[in-house]
Amino acid sequence: MNISTSDIILLAHAAFGATGCLAALWVFVEVLNAQPANAVRIRAAAVVAAICMAGAWICGGYWYVHFYPAEKALILKGPWPFAHNLFMETKEHLFFITAILAFLLPIAARERLYVNPAARQLVLSVAALIVITGLAVEGAGAVINHGVKVALLRDASKGSQ
């Protein structure tokens, strides 16, 4: 087995992102039934979402700056150049929106949600936006990964002929 540092950082990036989305979904579900009894749990889940998105930002950023250029060159020479031109370009900038929303979530979750309908509506909206944009970013990551795969498969099939 040969797992490189690049692999670990990339997988940690995706794992942090997915966990952050799940934590935001957890907040959403808890807030649908906001009570004094689950206020601490809501705040904890909101903090988990923010920490996970910060982790995804740091790991993804490090990988993007140090390891992505080689994959980018492969993608652009392969049959799916749009995996970079559209999906990576959109993903790398859309992620900032998800991260800002994730940092907003613990601030909004500090409100007394069980007595404040406006605060409940806000936290539900922010959590839903994190899940939607986060899943879009995760999906874009899968397309980028496939862009590398089809480029390598084409090179491999040329080499075997």
Next chain:
Amino acid sequence: MKLTAATSGFVLAAAITVLFNTALSCAKDAYAPLKDFMGSLTGHDWTTQGLIDLVLFVGLGAIFMSTRAAERIDSSRLIASLIGAVVIAGLGLCIWFAFV
């Protein structure tokens, strides 16, 4: 009930930051010298953009919180502004990189 000064301030800051993020993404993509300049600050334009977004969000949030500027805006309107900003910013990025 209304939102607190801290919450409403950071909601408004987030709405402005996400729109600014999309505008900066398009600007640096269209104007290479800006991208090069941003890259020269931290070693990579993406790193610089992330730091600018973070500073803008925290800075504007702190200003709006201390001045209580966002607290005067109706809560529903503030939430709608945030949702609208995220939709416009997200679709704006997608459309820009798909067609420009």
